[in-house]
Amino acid sequence: MHSIDLEKKTAAALEKPPLSRTVVMRACGRLAGLLTGCAYDGEIRARGLEKLLTRERICQAASFLREDTLERRVKTELLGLQNRFLMPLGVLMHVTAGNMTGIGAYSVLEGLLAGNINLLKLSSEDDGLSMFLLQELIRIEPVLADYIYTFRIPSGDRERLLKLLTLSDGVCTWGGDEAIRGIRSLAPAGTKLIEWGHRISFAYVTEAGRSNREALQAIADHMVRTSQLLCSSCQGIYVEAEGREAVDFSRRFLRLLEHSYEEYGNKEVGFRGCSTIRIYQKELESAMTGERIFRGRGVSVTLSEEPGLQLSLMYGSCWVKPMNREKLLKTLRKDRGRLQTARLVCLEEEETELVRLLAGAGVNRILTGRDKEAGEQFGSHDGEYPLIRYSRIIETDVSL
Numbered sequence: 001m002h003s004i005d006l007e008k009k010t011a012a013a014l015e016k017p018p019l020s021r022t023v024v025m026r027a028c029g030r031l032a033g034l035l036t037g038c039a040y041d042g043e044i045r046a047r048g049l050e051k052l053l054t055r056e057r058i059c060q061a062a063s064f065l066r067e068d069t070l071e072r073r074v075k076t077e078l079l080g081l082q083n084r085f086l087m088p089l090g091v092l093m094h095v096t097a098g099n100m101t102g103i104g105a106y107s108v109l110e111g112l113l114a115g116n117i118n119l120l121k122l123s124s125e126d127d128g129l130s131m132f133l134l135q136e137l138i139r140i141e142p143v144l145a146d147y148i149y150t151f152r153i154p155s156g157d158r159e160r161l162l163k164l165l166t167l168s169d170g171v172c173t174w175g176g177d178e179a180i181r182g183i184r185s186l187a188p189a190g191t192k193l194i195e196w197g198h199r200i201s202f203a204y205v206t207e208a209g210r211s212n213r214e215a216l217q218a219i220a221d222h223m224v225r226t227s228q229l230l231c232s233s234c235q236g237i238y239v240e241a242e243g244r245e246a247v248d249f250s251r252r253f254l255r256l257l258e259h260s261y262e263e264y265g266n267k268e269v270g271f272r273g274c275s276t277i278r279i280y281q282k283e284l285e286s287a288m289t290g291e292r293i294f295r296g297r298g299v300s301v302t303l304s305e306e307p308g309l310q311l312s313l314m315y316g317s318c319w320v321k322p323m324n325r326e327k328l329l330k331t332l333r334k335d336r337g338r339l340q341t342a343r344l345v346c347l348e349e350e351e352t353e354l355v356r357l358l359a360g361a362g363v364n365r366i367l368t369g370r371d372k373e374a375g376e377q378f379g380s381h382d383g384e385y386p387l388i389r390y391s392r393i394i395e396t397d398v399s400l
Contacts, residue, residue, distance in 0.1 A: 003163040006149065010091050010117050010167060013146045018088055018115040021074060027141035028109065029067035031133070036062045040136075047127060051266065052101060061102070065109075074113060077385040087392045088115035089192060090169035095183055097174045097198075098125025100230055105133040107172065108148060114390035119164050120150045155182060162186050170194055170390065194389050196381050199231040199340030199364075200309055204323070204354065207240045209345035210249055215369050217256050219343055224260040224299070228314040232341045232365070235312040236302075236319035238328070250294050250303045250320045257299040261316050265298050272298060278313045309335045325354075329361045336362030343367050 034040065035058050044053050063069060078086065092114075094107040104120050108130075111118040122130065131150050138145045153160045165171060165183075170192035173183050180195050187193060203219050219234055226233040241249050266272075279300045283293045292303040299316040309332070312318045323331070332339060342363045344354055355366050 003167070006119075006164075007167055009146065009149075013117050014090060019112065019143075019147055021070075021113055021115070023141060023143060024109075024112045025067045025070040025074075027137055027144065028065040028070060030140050031137055032062040032065035032067075034136070035059075035065070043132060047129065049101065049127065049129065053129075070113065074387065077387040078391075085394050085396075087394050088117075089390055089392055090116065091119065091167055092116040092390055093119040093121065093164055093168040093171040095121045095171065095173040095175060095179065096123050096126075096130075097176070097179070098123035101127055102129050102133065103174060104130030104150075105137075106130075107174065108134060110386045111172075111390055112144065112147060114387050116170075116390055117147050118149065119168060120148070121161070121164070122150060122152050124154065126152075155179065158186060165191060172196060172386075172390075192389075194386075196386075198338070200311065200335065200338050201232050201234050201341035201343075201365075202309065203234050203237045203343040203345060204328070204358070205237055205239045205249075206325075206346040206350055206354075208347045208350065210239065210241065210245075212345050213256075215345045216253060217259070218369055219345070220253065220256040220260040221264065222343075223318055224257065224264045224316045227266070227316070228312055228318070233314075234318070234341070234343055235310070235314075236321065238307075238321050238323035240323060240325060242322050246303060246320065246322045247292070250292070250301045253318075253320065254294045254296045254299065254301045257301065257316055257318070258296040261296075261298040265316060267298070275313075275315050275317070278315075279317060282313060282317075307331045309338070325357070329357050332358070332361035332363070339363045341365040341367065343369065345369070 041050075044050055044058075092111045094104065094111065096104045096107055100106075104122055104126060108118045108120050120130070120134075134148050134150065138148060151160075151164065153164075155161075161183075165187050168191060171183055171187055172194040173180050174196045176198040184193060205216070209215065219237070223234055228235055237253065239246060239249050275298060279293070279295055282291075282300070282302060283295070285291075286293050286302075290305065294301040294303065300313065300318075302313070302317070302319045304319055304321050307321055307323065307327070310319065339362045342358045342365070344351060344358075344366060346354060346368075351368060358366050
């Protein structure tokens with residue numbers, strides 16, 4: 001679409017009353033019903049996504065879209081704000097990452113719930129699912145066509161990106177540091193920047209928690225099922241253990257990862273080959289780093305004495321690092337701007353102390369595993385609620 005036509009369309013939409021949240025929630029509820037009713041299974045197979053989008057994950061996505069779920073979300077995020085003083089930002093641009101299928105549609109949905117006109121720049125790695133879901137949402141509720149626009153623009157095309165940014169009241173970015181810096185350098189003064197940058201997540205296992213096989217198996221399952229590609233994906237484990245105990249823990253966790261791999265892992269030949277090469281390269285590097293590599297079928301554990309947070313090899317290959325509780329906060333504070341989720345495996349009576357330490361270090365999300373729904377519903381992004389960031393609070397002495 002030509003930028004002049006887009007400007008006219010967005011201006012016309014802005015002149016109308018704000019988009020009704022009820023309209024958005026009802027359309028999403030109908031989309032949820034189609035998802036659970038297997039209406040899109042053929043489309044998913046045609047895109048080669050059936051291994052990623054399992055029936056379980058589709059049902060989980062549908063639960064996000066249910067009308068009652070969205071109603072609860074709006075009440076939670078906008079609690080205490082009277083709607084007459086709350087307005088959309090206006091035009092909201094979304095710059096999404098390619099590490100999560102459907103993230104573009106997810107981001108636009110949040111923009112719609114806040115009543116915005118949404119300009120979505122699709123990632124170069126986008127698999128087409130976001131565009132398909134948004135097209136379906138428009139088919140279900142044609143009113144939404146004036147509030148959803150998608151674009152395939154290379155990140156290097158600064159001229160076209162600037163045109164979209166010039167039309168936008170705000171821009172939210174889901175990419176890494178480089179992507180965020182690129183948008184910052186282009187965004188006109190006064191454009192609201194909303195950054196959901198890359199974050200890193202981990203588990204913390206206390207001495208008492210080392211024997212909790214069920215909780216540790218859940219973490220291994222989580223690693224393999226997410227391929228450790230998401231910001232909420234556990235990259236590794238800090239464990240209260242030293243010397244031989246840390247070695248024993250690493251070997252035991254490797255067996256749990258192997259079990260998860262057999263159940264959920266990607267066993268395609270090309271994928272397995274890439275994973276094997278990454279692990280082999282890590283083994284070669286270990287001669288210089290002093291790390292110990294425990295290799296299993298399709299997975300691995302790297303035992304490292306270097307306490308700093310780092311990305312793992314991913315795809316079911318994690319790190320284990322001995323940690324003294326007294327050093328936890330100081331260690332994590334070095335990465336306080338990049339922390340997201342910590343998964344605790346400990347005694348219930350240890351939780352209060354550890355939650356305070358982790359929160360003080362800058363962790364935004366702390367899970368114990370007791371609540372099976374924790375982290376599976378819409379929640380804050382990096383410690384902030386998106387709907388309020390996508391809105392403006394209006395002060396006026398006019399009686400509305």
